[in-house]
Amino acid sequence: MQELHKLFLDTSGISTDTRKIEPGCMFVALKGANFNGNSFADEAIKQGAKYVVIDEKEFQKDERYILVDDCLKTLQDLANYHRHQFQIPVIGITGSNGKTSTKELIAAVLQMKYKVLYTQGNLNNHIGVPLTLLQLQPEHQIAVIEMGANKFKDIEELCDIADPNYGIITNIGRAHLEGFGGFEGVLRTKLEMYTAVAKNEGVLFQNGDDSVLVENSPHSPTVIRYGKEQEQAVNGQLIELNPFVVLRWSCEDYLSEAIQTNLIGEYNFYNFLAAITIGRHFDVSPTKISRALAEYKPTNNRSQVEKTEKNTLIIDCYNANPSSMASALSSFKQIQHPNKLAILGEMREMGKEEAKEHDKIVSYLNEEGIHTYLVGEAFVKAAKGQRSFHNTDELIAYLEKEPIQDALVLLKGSRGIQLEKAIPNL
Numbered sequence: 001m002q003e004l005h006k007l008f009l010d011t012s013g014i015s016t017d018t019r020k021i022e023p024g025c026m027f028v029a030l031k032g033a034n035f036n037g038n039s040f041a042d043e044a045i046k047q048g049a050k051y052v053v054i055d056e057k058e059f060q061k062d063e064r065y066i067l068v069d070d071c072l073k074t075l076q077d078l079a080n081y082h083r084h085q086f087q088i089p090v091i092g093i094t095g096s097n098g099k100t101s102t103k104e105l106i107a108a109v110l111q112m113k114y115k116v117l118y119t120q121g122n123l124n125n126h127i128g129v130p131l132t133l134l135q136l137q138p139e140h141q142i143a144v145i146e147m148g149a150n151k152f153k154d155i156e157e158l159c160d161i162a163d164p165n166y167g168i169i170t171n172i173g174r175a176h177l178e179g180f181g182g183f184e185g186v187l188r189t190k191l192e193m194y195t196a197v198a199k200n201e202g203v204l205f206q207n208g209d210d211s212v213l214v215e216n217s218p219h220s221p222t223v224i225r226y227g228k229e230q231e232q233a234v235n236g237q238l239i240e241l242n243p244f245v246v247l248r249w250s251c252e253d254y255l256s257e258a259i260q261t262n263l264i265g266e267y268n269f270y271n272f273l274a275a276i277t278i279g280r281h282f283d284v285s286p287t288k289i290s291r292a293l294a295e296y297k298p299t300n301n302r303s304q305v306e307k308t309e310k311n312t313l314i315i316d317c318y319n320a321n322p323s324s325m326a327s328a329l330s331s332f333k334q335i336q337h338p339n340k341l342a343i344l345g346e347m348r349e350m351g352k353e354e355a356k357e358h359d360k361i362v363s364y365l366n367e368e369g370i371h372t373y374l375v376g377e378a379f380v381k382a383a384k385g386q387r388s389f390h391n392t393d394e395l396i397a398y399l400e401k402e403p404i405q406d407a408l409v410l411l412k413g414s415r416g417i418q419l420e421k422a423i424p425n426l
Contacts, residue, residue, distance in 0.1 A: 031072075
């Protein structure tokens with residue numbers, strides 16, 4: 001690994017995709033369900049790769065072709081080795097909902113004082129985490145690594161690669177139930193973050209208002225809490241949803257002004273507090289923290305507000321599960337507007353809980369009288385009087401005949417439903 005790492009340092013970086021080869025890079029030949037990266041090794045060299053890492057001997061041509069036992073394991077081990085060349089804080093972040101928004105907010109706050117490496121987009125799995133760590137450069141002072149999980153032991157595996165000495169779980173909800181077999185499985189897997197940080201005698205940041213997180217705290221590491229109560233290290237007050245979050249926060253003898261943010265949804269309130277708490281722990285000044293929160297603007301269809309010629313859209317259609325759907329609807333209900341419509345896409349990866357979880361959402365909609373269009377087969381089965389569509393194309397055809405005007409529209413659904421395709425018709 002030491003020898004491979006020396007070769008890596010002599011390249012322009014790592015690539016696992018021949019469509020994105022940078023001159024002088026190291027290409028790692030990963031395998032997928034429908035491809036074998038080894039067969040692209042020659043192409044990578046032709047396109048300017050300095051070395052290719054392969055795990056099938058027949059593809060080896062000369063000294064530029066580095067033969068290993070397993071390319072994926074080698075990528076992960078190389079990332080771990082590289083990470084340990086840096087004596088810096090590595091903050092691991094996971095959670096059922098809000099981890100990407102929280103990661104972005106943490107990075108925005110820490111960048112007011114430090115050079116920060118943080119996960120780009122959604123590169124939070126067994127390939128994305130090592131690719132992120134391999135971007136560490138001598139100038140980086142802190143790393144913020146997002147970790148996603150679809151099944152047991154995913155977080156443990158990612159923590160073994162990133163070895164975080166700081167950690168945060170945003171929350172533990174009913175996400176990816178199919179892979180975990182139920183909520184208890186989600187809980188067990190997310191808590192692997194706490195175990196990893198405890199092993200490193202590190203620091204955990206925790207929502208002190210979340211009883212599930214508090215009750216499952218390990219005994220050994222330092223735990224720094226945030227929440228609405230005065231006894232937390234950082235406490236905050238949700239002043240208003242207009243529809244953007246307006247909050248105030250305090251820490252020790254500091255009390256902020258009211259901060260007008262660019263994120264919608266009551267569920268983002270605790271994401272802001274997490275970023276504040278981590279910023280204060282790393283000595284970012286309170287005024288700079290507040291400025292970072294006020295200036296942050298979301299991207300990637302997460303908690304965005306877009307005004308069109310016809311309507312105001314709340315776009316939150318990057319993913320959905322029962323916990324995030326309930327939070328989004330609770331916030332939407334609180335926003336004052338005379339003409340509101342929720343367009344909800346079905347929640348994927350629910351397994352045997354699918355019918356029950358969609359029924360619960362529809363029952364809530366009916367109880368609260370929220371005007372809704374439902375999209376996807378699971379919602380069609382659960383509709384109970386709400387207007388439903390089998391897919392987004394069917395919704396679009398309806399909107400072309402029956403346009404929506406002067407409304408506040410919430411778009412919330414799993415990524416696979418592609419609700420964003422309806423935005424031009426809204």
